[in-house]
Amino acid sequence: MRYALIGCGRISPNHLGSAVDHHLEIVAVCDKKAEKAEALLKRYSLEGIPVYTEYQKMLREQKPELVAIATESGYHAEIAIDCIRHGCNVIIEKPLALSMADARRVIAARDEMGVIACINQQNRFNKPIQLLRKQLDQGNLGKLFHATLQMHWNREADYYQSPSWRGTYALDGGALMNQCIHGIDLLRWMMGGEPTEVMAITDNLNHPYIEAEDIGLALFKFKNGGYGVLEGTVNTYGGNLDETLSVYGESGTIQIGGIATNKLTCYQVKGDSRDFDSLSKEVNTEPKNVYGFGHSFLYADVIDAIENHRTPYVPLEEGMKALEMVLAVYKSAATGKPVTFPLGDYSTLDVLNQ
Numbered sequence: 001m002r003y004a005l006i007g008c009g010r011i012s013p014n015h016l017g018s019a020v021d022h023h024l025e026i027v028a029v030c031d032k033k034a035e036k037a038e039a040l041l042k043r044y045s046l047e048g049i050p051v052y053t054e055y056q057k058m059l060r061e062q063k064p065e066l067v068a069i070a071t072e073s074g075y076h077a078e079i080a081i082d083c084i085r086h087g088c089n090v091i092i093e094k095p096l097a098l099s100m101a102d103a104r105r106v107i108a109a110r111d112e113m114g115v116i117a118c119i120n121q122q123n124r125f126n127k128p129i130q131l132l133r134k135q136l137d138q139g140n141l142g143k144l145f146h147a148t149l150q151m152h153w154n155r156e157a158d159y160y161q162s163p164s165w166r167g168t169y170a171l172d173g174g175a176l177m178n179q180c181i182h183g184i185d186l187l188r189w190m191m192g193g194e195p196t197e198v199m200a201i202t203d204n205l206n207h208p209y210i211e212a213e214d215i216g217l218a219l220f221k222f223k224n225g226g227y228g229v230l231e232g233t234v235n236t237y238g239g240n241l242d243e244t245l246s247v248y249g250e251s252g253t254i255q256i257g258g259i260a261t262n263k264l265t266c267y268q269v270k271g272d273s274r275d276f277d278s279l280s281k282e283v284n285t286e287p288k289n290v291y292g293f294g295h296s297f298l299y300a301d302v303i304d305a306i307e308n309h310r311t312p313y314v315p316l317e318e319g320m321k322a323l324e325m326v327l328a329v330y331k332s333a334a335t336g337k338p339v340t341f342p343l344g345d346y347s348t349l350d351v352l353n354q
């Protein structure tokens with residue numbers, strides 16, 4: 001399968017490494033800064049593979065079947081639509097877009113062209129997350145009362161100052177849109193997928209040089225009658241501490257912590273007598289950073305989806321739902337009022353006009 005990557009920055013090794021793992025035919029990589037694309041190829045001993053600085057030219061000349069888009073978040077929608085219009089299947093880094101209107105435009109383009117498109121919310125593939133999902137699918141936790149998502153991470157000035165798009169409303173958003181969106185996706189997915197209302201506060205307490213939030217706190221109501229509590233911050237002194245999802249149901253409590261929802265920290269399910277230590281051993285992982293191992297699983301799924309003409313495990317609709325959650329939090333925080341779902345049109349830039 002002919003594969004190309006657009007955007008050769010911080011997250012790009014997870015993409016190129018996954019393409020290598022799955023024996024894709026890497027036909028080109030593209031970055032506005034050629035030296036970044038060249039450095040990435042060198043890291044994988046792939047020198048000689050064509051490097052482009054204009055992705056349109058790359059699409060025309062190389063005709064990739066699958067393209068991964070890992071540029072600044074504010075460019076995802078436009079680049080994805082261009083790739084889709086060239087007939088490419090796409091993997092789009094989170095977040096899908098920074099406005100609901102753009103997210104809908106990407107989905108419409110996918111439908112028009114009939115390609116396979118997936119959003120890179122890779123933590124859905126974490127083994128403890130898969131275990132929790134299976135228990136919920138089998139109804140083993142009974143009625144869900146509430147779930148919490150806590151992300152206690154750390155980002156310092158150097159992270160935001162170079163490159164400078166980070167923390168801007170035009171190209172990024174803050175702790176919730178960039179870092180916490182993975183956990184927010186999991187919170188929604190586990191709580192039945194349909195929030196009805198949110199009340200939220202966001203603030204910037206420790207990063208005066210960025211526009212967006214470094215802390216966000218929110219309370220969600222879900223259609224299933226349960227609640228969600230969100231606490232996301234990049235102000236944690238001393239480094240990334242944990243990202244923890246806890247789900248409380250009438251017949252089960254499951255908590256998944258670790259640095260990025262990768263470790264089982266509590267497992268109590270009625271009628272399930274499996275030993276906690278051996279279950280933990282089976283599902284826990286030790287990733288070297290918060291990005292985890294999910295990219296490779298996500299690539300395996302998308303390749304299979306393309307080969308078998310099926311919907312990928314994390315389709316764009318799931319990316320739009322996670323985006324909707326974050327934008328609803330932004331709107332509630334900006335207006336000081338509860339916000340109901342569906343959100344309708346809203347974008348990160350609307351925060352500035354509220």
Ligand SMILES: NC(=O)c1ccc[n+]([C@@H]2O[C@H](COP(=O)([O-])OP(=O)(O)OC[C@H]3O[C@@H](n4cnc5c(N)ncnc54)[C@H](O)[C@@H]3O)[C@@H](O)[C@H]2O)c1
Binds near residue numbers: 008031073095163
């Ligand atoms: N899934 C995850 O866990 C995860 C982790 C980190 C970042 N991300 C997401 O990945 C995206 C990239 O983040 P990053 O930290 O790697 O950013 P980065 O700034 O390190 O890299 C982005 C690269 O894209 C290039 N680029 C921009 N416009 C381009 C264009 N038109 N054509 C070709 N290249 C272009 C830039 O020159 C830059 O090198 C963001 O959307 C971010 O939210 C996801």
